[in-house]
Amino acid sequence: MTKKGWKDIPIGGLIEKGGTAKEYKTGDWRTFIPVKDEAKCIDCMICWVYCPDSCIKVKDGKMTGFDLDYCKGCGICASVCPVKCISMEKEKK
Amino acid sequence: MKNLVEVRWHGRGGQGAKSAAQFLAEAALDSGKYIQSFPEYGPERAGAPIRAFTRISDKAINIHSGVTNPEVVVVIDTTLITPQVLDGLGEDGILIVNSSESPSEIRKSLGYKGGKVASVDATKIALETVKLPMPNTPMLGALLKVTPIVPMKALEGRIRNKFLKKIGEEKTNANLEAIKRAYNEVNVE
Amino acid sequence: MxxxxxxxxxxxxxxxxxxxxxxxxxxxxxxxxxxxxxxxxxxxxxxxxxxxxxxxxxxxxxxxxxxxxxxxxxxxxxxxxxxxxxxxxxxxxxxxxxxxxxxxxxxxxxxxxxxxxxxxxxxxxxxxxxxxxxxxxxxxxxxxxxxxxxxxxxxxxxxxxxxxxxxxxxxxxxxxxxxxxxxxxxxxxxxxxxxxxxxxxxxxxxxxxxxxxxxxxxxxxxxxxxxxxxxxxxxxxxxxxxxxxxxxxGKKHDFVDGYRLDDAEVAICVLSSTAGTARGVVDNLRDKGQKVGLLKPRFFRPFPREAIAKKLSHLKAVAVLDRSEAFSGEGGPLFSEVKAALYDEKSHPSVINYIFGLGGRDIFEKDIEKVYTDLLEVAGTGKIKEKIHFLGVRD
Missing domain, CATH: 3.40.50.970 (Thiamin diphosphate (ThDP)-binding fold, Pyr/PP domains)
Structure with a gap:
């Protein structure tokens, strides 16, 4: 992507729209990724509450997986899971 | 009279030296003169000796230094009448003090031979009129008698304007009475 | 009027x-x-x-x-x-x-x-x-x-x-x-x-x-x-x-405020209230026939380089009075920038610096007269004895 010159961007570092943090994929420098054991998960949503990057995907009241675009691999979800259905595994790149 | 007149006020914190300097300046402003008035800021506390200044001129005043050679020195507090108040006062200067002593006695005790010396018992006047030991307004009356740098009417107007809202009709009139009495009772030599 | x-x-x-x-x-x-x-x-x-x-x-x-x-x-x-x-x-x-x-x-x-x-x-x-x-x-x-x-x-x-x-x-x-x-x-x-x-x-x-x-x-x-x-x-x-x-x-404003500069040989450049005091000194010295002037920059940012250079470049000597010390060892901030403003001119005056009035030390007409006396000497001899002075400090 060609970057714009100083004459072509708004002054003062202003970005003329909201929610731009979403475009910045922060999940590209982790070592571990969370992996779920579907059989053990009870959909209690504790991981959803604790995830600092809002990476727990939920659909119709079910925990459906992880948003790996933003997951930094911190392991909090695995740590708080009451049934220990999440394990942290080394990511293969 | 010189174009620029500088007045130095000596008083103690709380006696209204700063206000007197300002009332005089504002009265002069109302009569079409250019003015400056400012106190000398040191450690501020009630009872400490303080100095304040008034500059009055027919032309715009550009100078922003302190006053070193005043034409007029006014001493509001009797206990401050020491040779120090003569600092920078020239041979044709005017010294006005709050004292029950006569001008010749003041001259003698200070060793001041020049210009004019005037004395008025401003504290007594203040106690009898305003009922408070606030000698600043009567000293303004004495000043205008000795050197009419501003019309009495302008001063009265300013005092009325400043005081009415703050202290009411009765006390305002008492201050105006104090000014008149000092104007009539001041002794000049 | x-x-x-x-x-x-x-x-x-x-x-x-x-x-x-x-x-x-x-x-x-x-x-x-x-x-x-x-x-x-x-x-x-x-x-x-x-x-x-x-x-x-x-x-x-x-x-x-x-x-x-x-x-x-x-x-x-x-x-x-x-x-x-x-x-x-x-x-x-x-x-x-x-x-x-x-x-x-x-x-x-x-x-x-x-x-x-x-x-x-x-x-x-x-x-x-x-x-x-x-x-x-x-x-x-x-x-x-x-x-x-x-x-x-x-x-x-x-x-x-x-x-x-x-x-x-x-x-x-x-x-x-x-x-x-x-x-x-x-x-x-x-x-x-x-x-x-x-x-x-x-x-x-x-x-x-x-x-x-x-x-x-x-x-x-x-x-x-x-x-x-x-x-x-x-x-x-x-x-x-x-x-x-x-x-x-109906009031005029400008980046700089020059006073009696056109035919002056020397001038003081100073900000704020001291410029008023200096204006009186200029009048007194002019009455004595001395060709002195005054420049009061009104803006320091943006720095009005052209306006300053235009007003000062024809002079023989200029004293910049700084009411602050920049601790560069090279004088106050106004001095540095005024001097730099004159560098691009074909000819420029000798420029000296006076640091004054720190912590509210009063500056009097006699102090400013002293600066003009120094300036006239620099203008006369073309030599600067001392570049940075401290005006009104006790030795």
């Missing part, structure tokens, strides 16, 4: 009065000597319902400027005021205000920075912020303070400037002295500054924006380049605001 109707104000009082007439949407401020009476008087206007301004009393100057940044981003016309250590505590946020291009107007009552503790006038506070990206106007007296604050609002908010402005006055000397000031009608002030139309507003949900994002190697430099353009542009377009001001109020 009829004498204008003047009313008595201290520098602080007239500042608060100007703020009342401007009636900003938000004022966030913390009191500090000798600025206190500005905040005190303005708070009274708020309490009395004279203005509809949202007054935010904060717990420090860092918070004051932070609240101003927030308010300005919300699209509010925003003001504050400070002095000395208060300005120092704002430091971090001063840069953010300027770099986010927020047109905040801030009266600064110049006071010495600690240590040792001193509450009196010098310019070390605002001079220290000279690289923060704020525009700076320096005022000689209460009248200039009043007019400059109104002028500053218009300058700051111009679409082709969009930068914050400091309006500096000398602590105590100007801030606490009563002088006669000609004030304008409320409506005339309101008409001149006009309704504030912010560039963006965080409160506008129809048009959401992101303010203050992370800006790394990819775009930060471009934003700084824009900011540089903003300050250069300010030099070009501020004269238009001077003209509008003159049209509205």
């Amino acid at each position: 009829a004498t204008p109707k003047l009313a008595p104000f201290t520098g602080d009082e007239i500042t608060a009065y100007a703020m009342k007439q401007i009636e900003p949407d938000v004022v966030a401020a913390y009191p500090i000597t000798p600025q206190t009476e500005i905040v005190m008087n303005f708070s009274q206007y708020v309490a009395d319902g004279k203005v509809s301004t949202e007054m935010i009393p904060v717990e420090s100057e860092h918070s004051a400027m932070s609240a101003c940044v927030g308010a300005a981003c919300a699209g509010a016309r925003t003001m504050t005021a400070t002095s000395a250590n208060g300005l120092a505590l704002m430091w971090e946020i001063l840069y953010i205000a300027a770099s986010t291009r927020l047109p905040i107007v801030m009266p600064v009552v110049n006071r010495a920075l600690s240590a040792p503790i001193n509450i009196h006038c010098d310019h070390s506070d605002s001079m220290g912020t000279r690289d923060s990206g704020w525009l700076q106007i320096y005022c000689e007296n209460a009248q200039e303070v009043y007019e400059s604050i109104i002028l500053a609002v218009k300058i700051a908010e111009r679409a082709d400037i969009q930068l914050p402005v400091m309006v500096c006055q000398d602590g105590f000397i100007t801030s606490h002295a009563v002088e006669g000031v000609e004030v304008f009608e409320d409506k005339a002030v309101k008409d001149f500054i006009g309704e504030y139309k912010p560039r963006f507003s965080l409160l506008n949900v129809e048009k959401p924006v992101t303010v203050g994002p992370l800006d790394l190697q990819d775009y930060y430099f471009e934003h700084k380049r824009q900011q540089s353009e903003g300050i250069t542009n300010a030099l070009k377009v501020i004269p238009e605001v001077f003209k509008e001001f003159e049209k509205a109020f």
